[in-house]
Structures are given as structure tokens and as C-alpha cells.
Amino acid sequence: MRNVTRTLRVSVAIAATVAAATVTLTGCGSDDKGSSSSNTTVSATAAAPAPTAEALQGVLTAFADPAKPAADKAKLVVDGDKRLGNIDTMNQGLSHYQVGFTVGEIKQDGTKADAKVSVTSPHGTMPDVPMAFQYSDGAWKLSDAGACTILGMARAACQ
Template sequence: MATVAAAVAVTATLAGCGSDDKNSATATSTASTSAAVVATAPAPTADQLQAVLTAFADPAKPAADKAKLVVDGDKRIPLIETMNQGLANYAVTFTVGEIKTSGNQADAKVTVGSPHGSMPDVPMSFQYVDGSWKLADSGACTILGMARAACQP
């Protein structure tokens, strides 16, 4: 996404340099500002990331809906369906702790709770895509693996 934003900014700047139109400086400035906004993601809150995880592990939520919570989630639908079956009568909770962001990436330490106990400091990755924070494929694979629906390389 940052590459696209940079390309838009460069294209807008080059277009502005070759024009005699007095409004070209304004257009260039607006295009550059818009590109910067696209490249900068708002810092996620623990509640936002926890909501993504909770929805992803909700066995009542259809796999197609869960796929929308994951970057490129459509490729994981069969595994999500397997996870849904495994979690049908099994409650899983998440508590998001330390969050570190860099651009449109966020890494968090998550405590995963289950009827058998909790697992602290599980690393989870998220990406800011299409205006919302989504579970990165690696984060989805971590949860799917816990539900015995492991991703294959």
C-alpha cells in the first residue's frame, strides 16, 4: 500500500511539473496529501484487535464472514470451516496486551483463554487494509493451528 501511495505522489508531482495550469500546484498538493493519508494507518486499540480475534473465533459466525476479517482470508475458508466445527462447544477468549505498530502493520501479545487454561504472550500480527485492522494471515494461521486446522506452507 505504501508503494502505491508513493507512486501516486510521484505521478501527481510529475503531472504538476509539466502543466501551465495555475491550479496544478493545488492538485499536486492535494494528491500528495491524499497519498500520505492512505499510507498512514491509525494506531489500533486493544479493543479493536480483540474484537477481530473474538469474531474470528466465534463458531456461530460463518466462515465466509470470518474470511473478511483476515488479509486474503478467502484462501483459508476450508480451514475456518474446520475450526468452526472444532469450536462448536468450546469457548475461547482473547486479551490483547502490548501492541507495536509500524505503518499499516501491528503486532500484539495476546493471551488466549480456554476451558483448559490460558496461554499468555501469543504473538499475533494484524494489517490495516481497506480502512480496518484485519488479522494477518500469520495470525489467522496461529489460531487455526490451535484449533487443529493448521495452515499448510
């Protein structure tokens, strides 16, 4: 009888261990499918308001304003501090040069947005220039790629 009781206790202990492991693994499985990191992404996505053409145009206009200091312009770009030298070069090149922007079609994907932008300069208009933006620090900013597009036009290309 003692062996039967002992076997029964061991069986119950094994069953409890397996059940606990199953619950733990199920919990891990649900984390992978949508809890921690996915919910963070969904929350960040939900927190990004739809970018308006006016807001994106304002970022572009401020970025190309030759009177605005490079340090101020760097704040308009995601990780813009790494482009300060390029922005200084652009400011020098734009000192007597007027550039305008008209933002057209905008496609948002969470905290990122792509827009077709017409760039107007004394040499004419370039229509449908693809420009990338990112929602960061509570505002829509130029992505690094978007900034590099403008910097390249201003002969201050990113490397």
C-alpha cells in the same frame, strides 16, 4: 564566420540537451527518493489509525466465534478467502468450545501491527502469544500469519 556561428549553435544545442537531460535525471532521482511510491506508502501509513486493544480483541473474538459463518470470518483476515477450508474446520472444532482473548502490548509499524495476546480456553491461558494484524480496506484485520496462528491452535493448520 559561418563555421564559428555553426560551432556556437552546435555548442548551445549540446548545452541545452545536457541541461534537459540533467533536469530529467534530477526529476527521476527525486522520484526514487520519495515521490511516487514513497509518498503512497507515507499516505497509506498516515491513513492507518492506531489499533486499539478493544478493536483487535473484537477481531479475534469474532474470528473464533463458532456461530459466525466461515465467509464472514474470512472478511476479518487479509486475503481470507484462501483460508475458508481452514476456517470451516476451526468452526467445527469450536462448536462446543469457548475461547477468549485479551490483547496486550501493541506495536504498530505503518499498516501492520503486532500484539501480545493472552488466549484463554477451558484448558487454561496461554500468555503473550504473538499475533499479527494488518490495516486493509479501512479496518484492522488479522494478517494471514495471525489467522494461521489461531487456526493452528484450533487444529486447522495452514499449509
